[in-house]
Amino acid sequence: ETGVTQSPTHLIKTRGQQVTLRCSSQSGHNTVSWYQQALGQGPQFIFQYYREEENGRGNFPPRFSGLQFPNYSSELNENALELDDSALYLCAMQTGGYYGYTFGSGTRLTVV
Amino acid sequence: EDQVTQSPEALRLQEGESSSLNCSYTVSGLRGLFWYRQDPGKGPEFLFTLYSAGEEKEKERLKATLTKKESFLHITAPKPEDSATYLCAVCSNDYKLSFGAGTTVTVRA
Numbered sequence: 001e002t003g004v005t006q007s008p009t010h011l012i013k014t015r016g017q018q019v020t021l022r023c024s025s026q027s028g029h030n031t032v033s034w035y036q037q038a039l040g041q042g043p044q045f046i047f048q049y050y051r052e053e054e055n056g057r058g059n060f061p062p063r064f065s066g067l068q069f070p071n072y073s074s075e076l077n078e079n080a081l082e083l084d085d086s087a088l089y090l091c092a093m094q095t096g097g098y099y100g101y102t103f104g105s106g107t108r109l110t111v112v
Numbered sequence: 113e114d115q116v117t118q119s120p121e122a123l124r125l126q127e128g129e130s131s132s133l134n135c136s137y138t139v140s141g142l143r144g145l146f147w148y149r150q151d152p153g154k155g156p157e158f159l160f161t162l163y164s165a166g167e168e169k170e171k172e173r174l175k176a177t178l179t180k181k182e183s184f185l186h187i188t189a190p191k192p193e194d195s196a197t198y199l200c201a202v203c204s205n206d207y208k209l210s211f212g213a214g215t216t217v218t219v220r221a
Binding site for chain 2: 004006031033035040041042043044045048056058088090092094100101102103104105106108
């Protein structure tokens with residue numbers, strides 16, 4: 001148990017649909033990041049939120065968007081799903097002053 | 113752009129056979145180099161953070177070292193439960209993590 005909870009654990013969507021993935025923590029973390037991990041690859045940075053504002057973004061199109069709420073929970077929204085969006089989506093929360101991140105167990109998204 | 117390259121891609125070891133994993137990196141302003149362990153279908157589990165060249169950290173059968181251009185993860189006398197994918201990542205001035213593709217380690221009894 002990492003203390004970072006993601007839901008749902010698995011999801012199947014049809015191409016063109018929209019999806020919302022969620023992340024929460026038992027304790028407050030003011031920085032949350034989202035990563036996409038394709039099969040056999042390392043995680044790729046999508047974006048990061050600090051105190052409810054996006055403060056960094058990777059090479060992902062605008063149809064990937066996010067939110068961070070006052071209770072430090074977060075959402076990742078994807079519109080117009082494509083087959084290549086099939087991946088494990090990971091949420092990471094910054095823990096303490098050592099620049100470390102604690103990851104959740106991820107959401108496995110399959111787009112058919 | 114920050115880059116991380118891990119080698120080898122896969123490593124098959126006999127129980128007790130020590131080995132090392134390599135992580136070479138280029139980064140603009142290293143804030144930290146991280147090692148994570150990832151089991152199939154799970155999120156990465158934190159192992160170590162290294163901040164400066166010459167630093168070493170140990171945990172059970174694992175030892176991580178850092179130079180200015182690469183890091184090594186040494187596995188001493190591995191056991192089957194050490195089988196996993198080991199990920200290396202660097203954190204730069206923008207606080208994002210850039211990961212390598214990982215090394216998948218299989219330890220046979």
